[in-house]
Amino acid sequence: MALEHAILVSLEERPGSGYELAGRFDKSIGYFWAASHQQIYRTLKRMVELDWVAVEHVAQQGRPDKKHYRIAAGGRAELRRWLAEPSEPAHLREELAVKVRGASLGDVAAVRAEVARHRDHHAERLDVYRVIEKNDFPDPGSLHGRGLHQYLVLRGGIRAEQGMVEWCEEVLEALGRDQS
Amino acid sequence: MALEHAILVSLEERPGSGYELAGRFDKSIGYFWAASHQQIYRTLKRMVELDWVAVEHVAQQGRPDKKHYRIAAGGRAELRRWLAEPSEPAHLREELAVKVRGASLGDVAAVRAEVARHRDHHAERLDVYRVIEKNDFPDPGSLHGRGLHQYLVLRGGIRAEQGMVEWCEEVLEALGRDQS
DNA sequence: GCTACCTATGCAACAAGGTGCACTGCAACC
DNA sequence: GGTTGCAGTGCACCTTGTTGCATAGGTAGC
Numbered sequence: 001m002a003l004e005h006a007i008l009v010s011l012e013e014r015p016g017s018g019y020e021l022a023g024r025f026d027k028s029i030g031y032f033w034a035a036s037h038q039q040i041y042r043t044l045k046r047m048v049e050l051d052w053v054a055v056e057h058v059a060q061q062g063r064p065d066k067k068h069y070r071i072a073a074g075g076r077a078e079l080r081r082w083l084a085e086p087s088e089p090a091h092l093r094e095e096l097a098v099k100v101r102g103a104s105l106g107d108v109a110a111v112r113a114e115v116a117r118h119r120d121h122h123a124e125r126l127d128v129y130r131v132i133e134k135n136d137f138p139d140p141g142s143l144h145g146r147g148l149h150q151y152l153v154l155r156g157g158i159r160a161e162q163g164m165v166e167w168c169e170e171v172l173e174a175l176g177r178d179q180s
Numbered sequence: 181m182a183l184e185h186a187i188l189v190s191l192e193e194r195p196g197s198g199y200e201l202a203g204r205f206d207k208s209i210g211y212f213w214a215a216s217h218q219q220i221y222r223t224l225k226r227m228v229e230l231d232w233v234a235v236e237h238v239a240q241q242g243r244p245d246k247k248h249y250r251i252a253a254g255g256r257a258e259l260r261r262w263l264a265e266p267s268e269p270a271h272l273r274e275e276l277a278v279k280v281r282g283a284s285l286g287d288v289a290a291v292r293a294e295v296a297r298h299r300d301h302h303a304e305r306l307d308v309y310r311v312i313e314k315n316d317f318p319d320p321g322s323l324h325g326r327g328l329h330q331y332l333v334l335r336g337g338i339r340a341e342q343g344m345v346e347w348c349e350e351v352l353e354a355l356g357r358d359q360s
Numbered sequence: 361g362c363t364a365c366c367t368a369t370g371c372a373a374c375a376a377g378g379t380g381c382a383c384t385g386c387a388a389c390c
Numbered sequence: 391g392g393t394t395g396c397a398g399t400g401c402a403c404c405t406t407g408t409t410g411c412a413t414a415g416g417t418a419g420c
Binding site: 009029031032076082083086087088097104106111114118143145146152156160162175178 | 267286290302
Binding site: 197198199217218221222225240242243244245246247 | 366367368369370371
């Protein structure tokens with residue numbers, strides 16, 4: 001499993017509370033590895049028991065107390081171990097593809113509309129990534145180390161979203177031709 | 181969930197046993213929606229209870245008896261319902277991206293080797309898809325209906341694998357430049 | 361004669377992920 | 391004065407997915 005490792009990477013970049021981590025998983029890191037706040041709280045608890053992260057209770061006024069997490073020595077060791085270990089290539093899990101494949105068993109026009117909706121969604125996501133790219137990485141050629149690694153992951157997101165947009169366009173065009 | 185629906189689509193194309201379905205999920209359909217034989221047996225059982233599929237016990241000589249499944253009226257109705265229903269865009273879950281993002285916390289060279297391994301894997305997969313494309317769909321322009329839909333899903337697979345190969349190349353090149 | 365793999369189905373247990381809900385209290389808006 | 395939203399943590403339950411094992415005869419190679 002990699003949720004622990006995604007959390008470790010995120011905590012290493014910046015320590016914080018579970019709530020804060022959940023926020024990060026709603027953007028940045030979470031674009032490539034989604035997780036709900038439930039999963040994060042539960043996993044953090046387990047990671048404390050494993051001594052991968054250290055907790056510190058922080059009392060607050062006007063707000064509920066929070067727990068501040070930071071990566072511990074055990075977590076760093078685990079990260080190093082995991083980074084060196086080979087991992088399985090992820091397999092695709094695209095509900096939309098199943099729908100396209102089964103389109104002729106239902107309303108093709110409805111499936112086409114679904115594809116259009118997904119295209120719009122991925123186009124929006126692509127715009128978000130492009131803005132981040134422009135703002136945070138104006139000069140990619142000069143990047144090194146951590147900054148370069150963050151940029152490369154963003155590039156992966158851009159490629160993935162662009163690929164989806166193009167595929168949706170191809171499907172829309174082909175289904176349109178077939179129906180007319 | 182879409183495993184039921186993937187099974188329905190597959191059974192509609194061709195009825196068969198759970199074992200046979202598991203085989204299909206190891207190739208064709210399974211390239212876009214993976215499932216183990218355990219999942220398939222369990223899901224088929226549930227689908228029989230729901231009257232989405234019909235079973236027929238087939239006695240065999242020299243081999244264990246098998247159960248032959250075909251889609252039932254309830255399954256066709258469910259498929260139509262599901263096809264018309266909007267679905268959530270799938271979110272990425274790429275362990276490799278987490279590793280690239282965390283590369284500086286471990287052995288960058290090891291992560292680079294991982295990326296190379298994954299590139300090779302996706303390149304092989306891409307080759308498989310390209311062969312299928314050439315053999316099964318020699319004249320895409322003339323496709324209609326079900327054949328066209330199958331082709332479009334294959335095109336999605338080709339785009340996804342090609343995108344991964346290109347991203348891996350970009351990462352390898354950038355990490356190589358950074359290290360030297 | 362032994363090992364290994366294929367066909368064929370399935371249980372049991374566990375790990376991971378998702379959904380719904382509960383509690384607290386402040387700030388902002390209308 | 392009521393709703394909405396933010397900050398903050400967590401339990402309980404349910405569904406999905408994975409792993410290990412069991413059964414059992416046939417076929418093929420060494």
